[in-house]
Amino acid sequence: MKVRFRFVKLGKIRWTGHRDVARMWERGLRRAQLPVVYTGGFTPRPKVSFGLALPTGHESVAEYLDVEFATADLDVVSLPARMSAALPAGLDVTAAVAIDGPIDSLQESVTSCEWELEAVGAPPDEVAALVERALSADSLVITRERKGVSVVDDVRPAILSVRVIGPPPCIAEGYVDHSPGAMVVAELAVHPRSLRPAELLTALSLPHSGGLREGHVRRTYQWIQRDGARREPLPLGATNAPHAEVRAS
Amino acid sequence: MTSLWPRIEPILATVQKPARYIGGEDGVRTPAHRADKVAWLLLYPDAYEIGLPNQGLQILYELLNEREDAVAERSYAPWVDMEAQMRARGLPLFSLETHRAAGAFDVLAFNLSAELIYTNVLNCIDLAGVPVRAAGRRSSDPLVIAGGHCTFNPEPLADFVDAFVIGDGEEAVGEISAVLAEWKRSGRASRHDALRALARIPGVYVPSLYEVTYDGPAVVAVTPLHPDVPAIVEKRTISDLGEWPYPRTQLVPLTEVVHDRLNVEIFRGCTRGCRFCQAGMITRPVRERPAAQVRQMVSDGLARTGYDEVTLTSLSSADYSHIDSVVGGIINDPMCNGQVSVSLPSLRVDAFTVGIASEIQKVRRTGLTFAPEGGTWRMRKVINKLITEDDLYGAVESAFSQGWRRIKLYFLIGLPTETSEDVLGIASLVAQCAAIGRSHVKGATVSASVGGFVPKAQTPFQWARQDTVGELRAKVSLLQDALGKTKGAQLKWHDPRATLAEGIASRGDRRIGAVIEDVWRAGGTFQEWSEHFSLDRWTAAMERHGLSPDWYVHRMRPSSEVLPWAHISAGLHHDFLWQDWQDALAEAVLEDCRWTPCYDCGACTGFGIEHVVASTLPPAGGSQGTGQDLGVPVSLSARPRPVLTGMGSRSGA
Numbered sequence: 001m002k003v004r005f006r007f008v009k010l011g012k013i014r015w016t017g018h019r020d021v022a023r024m025w026e027r028g029l030r031r032a033q034l035p036v037v038y039t040g041g042f043t044p045r046p047k048v049s050f051g052l053a054l055p056t057g058h059e060s061v062a063e064y065l066d067v068e069f070a071t072a073d074l075d076v077v078s079l080p081a082r083m084s085a086a087l088p089a090g091l092d093v094t095a096a097v098a099i100d101g102p103i104d105s106l107q108e109s110v111t112s113c114e115w116e117l118e119a120v121g122a123p124p125d126e127v128a129a130l131v132e133r134a135l136s137a138d139s140l141v142i143t144r145e146r147k148g149v150s151v152v153d154d155v156r157p158a159i160l161s162v163r164v165i166g167p168p169p170c171i172a173e174g175y176v177d178h179s180p181g182a183m184v185v186a187e188l189a190v191h192p193r194s195l196r197p198a199e200l201l202t203a204l205s206l207p208h209s210g211g212l213r214e215g216h217v218r219r220t221y222q223w224i225q226r227d228g229a230r231r232e233p234l235p236l237g238a239t240n241a242p243h244a245e246v247r248a249s
Numbered sequence: 250m251t252s253l254w255p256r257i258e259p260i261l262a263t264v265q266k267p268a269r270y271i272g273g274e275d276g277v278r279t280p281a282h283r284a285d286k287v288a289w290l291l292l293y294p295d296a297y298e299i300g301l302p303n304q305g306l307q308i309l310y311e312l313l314n315e316r317e318d319a320v321a322e323r324s325y326a327p328w329v330d331m332e333a334q335m336r337a338r339g340l341p342l343f344s345l346e347t348h349r350a351a352g353a354f355d356v357l358a359f360n361l362s363a364e365l366i367y368t369n370v371l372n373c374i375d376l377a378g379v380p381v382r383a384a385g386r387r388s389s390d391p392l393v394i395a396g397g398h399c400t401f402n403p404e405p406l407a408d409f410v411d412a413f414v415i416g417d418g419e420e421a422v423g424e425i426s427a428v429l430a431e432w433k434r435s436g437r438a439s440r441h442d443a444l445r446a447l448a449r450i451p452g453v454y455v456p457s458l459y460e461v462t463y464d465g466p467a468v469v470a471v472t473p474l475h476p477d478v479p480a481i482v483e484k485r486t487i488s489d490l491g492e493w494p495y496p497r498t499q500l501v502p503l504t505e506v507v508h509d510r511l512n513v514e515i516f517r518g519c520t521r522g523c524r525f526c527q528a529g530m531i532t533r534p535v536r537e538r539p540a541a542q543v544r545q546m547v548s549d550g551l552a553r554t555g556y557d558e559v560t561l562t563s564l565s566s567a568d569y570s571h572i573d574s575v576v577g578g579i580i581n582d583p584m585c586n587g588q589v590s591v592s593l594p595s596l597r598v599d600a601f602t603v604g605i606a607s608e609i610q611k612v613r614r615t616g617l618t619f620a621p622e623g624g625t626w627r628m629r630k631v632i633n634k635l636i637t638e639d640d641l642y643g644a645v646e647s648a649f650s651q652g653w654r655r656i657k658l659y660f661l662i663g664l665p666t667e668t669s670e671d672v673l674g675i676a677s678l679v680a681q682c683a684a685i686g687r688s689h690v691k692g693a694t695v696s697a698s699v700g701g702f703v704p705k706a707q708t709p710f711q712w713a714r715q716d717t718v719g720e721l722r723a724k725v726s727l728l729q730d731a732l733g734k735t736k737g738a739q740l741k742w743h744d745p746r747a748t749l750a751e752g753i754a755s756r757g758d759r760r761i762g763a764v765i766e767d768v769w770r771a772g773g774t775f776q777e778w779s780e781h782f783s784l785d786r787w788t789a790a791m792e793r794h795g796l797s798p799d800w801y802v803h804r805m806r807p808s809s810e811v812l813p814w815a816h817i818s819a820g821l822h823h824d825f826l827w828q829d830w831q832d833a834l835a836e837a838v839l840e841d842c843r844w845t846p847c848y849d850c851g852a853c854t855g856f857g858i859e860h861v862v863a864s865t866l867p868p869a870g871g872s873q874g875t876g877q878d879l880g881v882p883v884s885l886s887a888r889p890r891p892v893l894t895g896m897g898s899r900s901g902a
Binding site for chain 2: 012013015016017019020023024026027028029030031033038044056057086088089090214
């Protein structure tokens, strides 16, 4: 049977990379002694498939993962707690749902991500003005790096929504950064080329790019837009573990 | 506020591999610091991904945190990008557990496992905000302590380290904690008194309590300055590994590190007697962990960590008594579900070993590594690594016929008495192995990894002359020419310039300290990393201080010479080492004393301990058991062979 998990990545662990998290899951599944299906060949690996990579340094409350188990009678309700206990602090499973029949992979089906990010370098009203100007532009051409290659792109179509929600919270006790900043909520498209929060800030700062820096960033949703409706990768009624987020922070 | 995290975190987005600095590994301890507890910061002075897996550091980490009078945290050398950011912001070196400033600890304890990391030791002390020279430290500064294999010649770091611990650290760290807890209770009045008290602990060497006298370039004597300071510091040895089932909760990192798997030490010490091998000489005698404990540590460790691979560590793991049944037990453990692979480092070269390897690597049969070290039988007799060509070809045949596609062979060049013929012998061994490989597997590769030999303290080769950079280069070219067109053979070699720097740091005396300091001040950190290494800094510093590489590295030393490390003892008698050196030059070999009578090297008799092995029989197969079925006569030179009662082995350990 296949199970889709939702999990959070919060706190210091956000400084680990996508492949690091994959290894934590592989070890976690073994620690929880769950009967995972392994691939064949010379280097067997558990059959798990991850969704979109989360840039190193960003937090998330909306990470997803599909795992194939070698049994049909797993107690799915207990899985979030079992896996949270088997994963390092900061990774916690908030939902698990059994998936019947074939399903599109996360990579194929997710169309956009919602982010909560801190734009550093200007106060909220100035950032709001930049947002307004960017949204009214026909095109926003920026240069960005992809696998070591510079790509020039119009990223305007990838900006589905942006809004300023206020000043940033005090980041951390004792840390004094006098730069002004604003909290921004943005929904950014994944296709044809996923737009990253840092690249959004570059686009907002045009024509003088580099005006806004990225502070704390958290992915809050992954969305699947299909047939005129928008939904999350897990159906409603998914087993929620509401306290997981609190424990990790 | 003691945590520096709020100042560290904003830097992390700007550096490579930020996970190096966050801590949070599974198995981490977050001890509560208290005024009456000695706070240790255990440092591995290399990058996090190299240092984290170090088992010695992890053992001491657990032992100290179990004590009532101590707490321990860890730190590693920040990478150069992180260091630049830290220095720019006035941020000191910090611990990973509570992100506390290194200077707030009572002890900075370094693990020294390679000489080229010495400049990183200085850098870490400096980043901690502590004066790098011991003489400049105030009573409020942490004590700088060092342990690990390199301490068997501590002199190059004598000016920077307050106290060295020689040998096994398990017992000594507790005794040191007790002394320092008392010192803290007394208000840390006199640093000198604390050091005097430490010097009374067996195995602890406090260099500032000794005076070195010279005659020109030569060391004449190393003399204790006080009557209560020992003239010779003897290494510490734990007699029974079974009493120390550590680490109990091996750290599982959040990010990629080397040796990223469960490690269980199955025995300590080695008596194969390879003459170039410092580890084998300084860790005698052999102390096996009881098989039942090994199995317990493996099954507990796999269940706790979630690893699917375990390494049974030692200096020659196939020599463990009944290794095949221990390995079989792990593989067939129903808990392991057929998914766990076992690896044995430092494999002996014979078909028996390949048999075990095929048993344990049912999956992931990618590469197998052997270390014949020398290219000809003559050379291998000189170094007492008694692998015949038949052993090697048998092992290689067996490996390729059982599905391995890649074999790696380790060799040393620049060994004593080496001739061009010996060097070319490496090429012909490699070519022959490649031919065997191709007869089984299309695209089989044999890669030869060639390192320049550095004579090490406390070994029979401590008197040997090290090859110059030019000599090593010429030997590498010989091999390049000889192997250039050999299909399936690859050649890799270690930079001969790094070999010279390692030679300077390995057998230097206290005067080399100034060289290490200069190299560090000139920016020479991470000298183990080729992209950061430059020999020019070393040679310039040597010249500046009027010191000659020829004297320190490229000359034969006489028996009468007072070696800079003569006041440090691994238990090995001077006469034993010198005789073994003479035997090497005469191409005479020496058997493994685990399975043959004692030849009194001193490691057991001197300390009143003995081998702990479960089997008195040598392992099956190959010529490397007793050394008696070599196909060539073993010529042992005349030397007293006392038969001591109680020596040899202890069964059921």
